[in-house]
Amino acid sequence: MEPITVLSLFNGMSCGYIALQNAGIPVHTYYSSEIDKYAIAESQENFPDIIQLGDVTKWEEWDIDWSSIDLLLGGSPCTDISFAGKQQGLVKPDKNGNNGTRSGLFYVMMDIFNHIKTVNPEVKYLFENVKMKEESLIIFNNFIGHDSIFLNSQNYTAHYRQRHYWVSTDNLIIPPPLSLSPKLSDIIEPGWYTDRDKSYCIDANYAKGGDPNQYFNKSRRQMVFSSPDINRDDLLKTGKNGVDYRKLSVLECCKLQGVPDDFFKVSSNTQAYKMLGNGWTVPVIEHLLREIFNG
Numbered sequence: 001m002e003p004i005t006v007l008s009l010f011n012g013m014s015c016g017y018i019a020l021q022n023a024g025i026p027v028h029t030y031y032s033s034e035i036d037k038y039a040i041a042e043s044q045e046n047f048p049d050i051i052q053l054g055d056v057t058k059w060e061e062w063d064i065d066w067s068s069i070d071l072l073l074g075g076s077p078c079t080d081i082s083f084a085g086k087q088q089g090l091v092k093p094d095k096n097g098n099n100g101t102r103s104g105l106f107y108v109m110m111d112i113f114n115h116i117k118t119v120n121p122e123v124k125y126l127f128e129n130v131k132m133k134e135e136s137l138i139i140f141n142n143f144i145g146h147d148s149i150f151l152n153s154q155n156y157t158a159h160y161r162q163r164h165y166w167v168s169t170d171n172l173i174i175p176p177p178l179s180l181s182p183k184l185s186d187i188i189e190p191g192w193y194t195d196r197d198k199s200y201c202i203d204a205n206y207a208k209g210g211d212p213n214q215y216f217n218k219s220r221r222q223m224v225f226s227s228p229d230i231n232r233d234d235l236l237k238t239g240k241n242g243v244d245y246r247k248l249s250v251l252e253c254c255k256l257q258g259v260p261d262d263f264f265k266v267s268s269n270t271q272a273y274k275m276l277g278n279g280w281t282v283p284v285i286e287h288l289l290r291e292i293f294n295g
Contacts, residue, residue, distance in 0.1 A: 033055070
């Protein structure tokens with residue numbers, strides 16, 4: 001196929017670019033809209049050809065050929081619609097990017113989407129967001145013009161991560177059988193053990209780690225253990241972080257998200273965890289891109 005031009009909104013660490021490469025889809029130009037300086041630095045270190053456009057709310061100022069965009073990618077912020085958030089909802093910011101919720105940037109993404117469609121009605125797209133209330137999902141479906149596909153990363157990696165995806169194809173997208181995907185025990189370092197087949201979903205705050213109470217009683221902040229005899233009561237009473245249990249390493253989280261082991265070159269561990277928690281599960285995106293372009 002001919003190389004494509006991509007516009008990636010809320011690009012983060014460029015998981016979309018990694019997935020395109022893995023899927024064998026050639027890229028002519030890759031535009032990124034991102035404001036996090038750490039994510040930008042890591043993206044440029046890995047993909048120096050990326051063209052950074054900056055703040056998504058300033059899109060009308062971007063000097064690009066909108067008709068050339070073949071693929072629009074976007075995972076708008078989930079902060080205000082996630083079940084784990086404060087449920088402030090979808091409030092669109094003004095022209096200066098103020099007075100809206102972060103999740104309200106979805107509407108800005110839709111403005112861009114609709115603008116591209118006026119000059120290229122055949123533009124392909126892939127959007128992603130978290131599990132959300134039905135009222136928010138209806139808004140997403142109506143604005144995008146396509147119902148979402150709900151997929152779990154556990155069919156692709158050792159990560160239990162549920163997400164909605166909207167893709168520009170009506171083909172039935174069937175994930176690989178769960179039995180073919182790796183288990184958490186397959187990707188953790190030797191000498192550490194787990195009581196789960198799939199990791200709890202990591203988030204942008206995973207760098208803070210957790211404790212046995214959060215893990216056992218709240219089912220969050222994945223941990224691994226120094227003994228195969230995982231005694232819940234003893235760990236709750238006397239377990240020591242770094243001795244009896246620990247959080248997953250950056251490398252292990254890379255494996256959860258299908259990111260290359262050597263991806264992080266200029267980031268601190270704290271920033272790497274944040275990017276991975278905010279990022280996409282690459283094998284899922286790779287699968288969807290193949291469906292979009294080859295289906």
